[in-house]
Amino acid sequence: MSVRPVPRTPVSGPLGGVLRSWPPGCASETRPACDGDVDGIGALAAQCSATVCVLVADDNPVNLIVISALMGTRGLVPVLAADGAEAVTLACDRRFDLILMDLQMPILDGLAATSAIRRFESAFARPAVPVIAYTSASPGGALLAKHGFSGGLSKPCEDQELEDCLLQWCPTYRAAPTRSRVA
Numbered sequence: 001m002s003v004r005p006v007p008r009t010p011v012s013g014p015l016g017g018v019l020r021s022w023p024p025g026c027a028s029e030t031r032p033a034c035d036g037d038v039d040g041i042g043a044l045a046a047q048c049s050a051t052v053c054v055l056v057a058d059d060n061p062v063n064l065i066v067i068s069a070l071m072g073t074r075g076l077v078p079v080l081a082a083d084g085a086e087a088v089t090l091a092c093d094r095r096f097d098l099i100l101m102d103l104q105m106p107i108l109d110g111l112a113a114t115s116a117i118r119r120f121e122s123a124f125a126r127p128a129v130p131v132i133a134y135t136s137a138s139p140g141g142a143l144l145a146k147h148g149f150s151g152g153l154s155k156p157c158e159d160q161e162l163e164d165c166l167l168q169w170c171p172t173y174r175a176a177p178t179r180s181r182v183a
Contacts, residue, residue, distance in 0.1 A: 052166070052173045053095070054078040057087035057113065058102040058134065063155060067100065067134070070162050074173075084108030091117045091129065097170045100134035100153065110135070111147045118148035130169040 054071065056078045058064050064080050071078050079096070081087040085108040091099060099117070103110035114131045121128050130150040133139065134157075144152060153165050166173045 052076055052097050052170050054170075055081060055087060055090055055096045055099045056134070057081040057084060057099065057105065057110065059083055059105040060102075063102070066156055067162075070157070070159060073159070074163075074166070084110055084113030087113050088116045088120075092120050095126070096129050097172060098166070099129055099131045101131050101149070102155070103133055103135045103137055103139060111143070114148045132165060132169065 054076060056064060056067050058067070058080075059082055064082075068078055068080070078100075079090060081090055083105045084101075087099065087101060088108065090096075099114075101110040101114055105113075108116070110133065117131065118128065120126070128148075128150075131148060133144050133149045133152040134155050135152070136155045139152075141152075150169060151165075153161060157165075
């Protein structure tokens with residue numbers, strides 16, 4: 001799924017006023033549109049598991065494959081976003097149980113994307129979805145909190161770290177039964 005270009009007009013729909021300003025150098029042609037179905041967002045329901053819907057935003061395809069595989073072992077199929085602007089569009093369009101957000105992405109970085117999601121939630125009285133910084137960087141906790149992050153997860157994460165994150169932040173997630181290992 002990709003962000004579709006929109007004409008040089010203010011962002012319409014629920015994003016109007018939420019994305020107040022875009023980063024310098026970000027052309028208005030790259031702004032996401034949230035008016036109606038964005039490239040098949042209506043089909044996302046089928047992509048989420050029956051119990052947990054997770055959005056993962058990362059511009060590195062390898063990282064998306066790795067986290068998708070880790071979630072797949074738990075029966076979860078995450079919704080994937082290739083940049084912060086796409087993550088904001090998706091988060092504004094539907095309710096996720098958890099968002100894993102890379103910090104360094106094109107178009108809109110993870111800090112700005114999370115701030116925009118928080119403004120949207122506030123403007124439309126939506127409950128705050130937990131947003132976890134999924135990054136190889138070591139940002140300070142104060143910086144993450146300032147932008148509305150709920151916590152952090154190191155990238156790449158270990159299987160147990162992801163399990164702990166899901167158990168802590170997704171009330172509807174239930175750990176898969178322990179599988180016996182063949183020696």
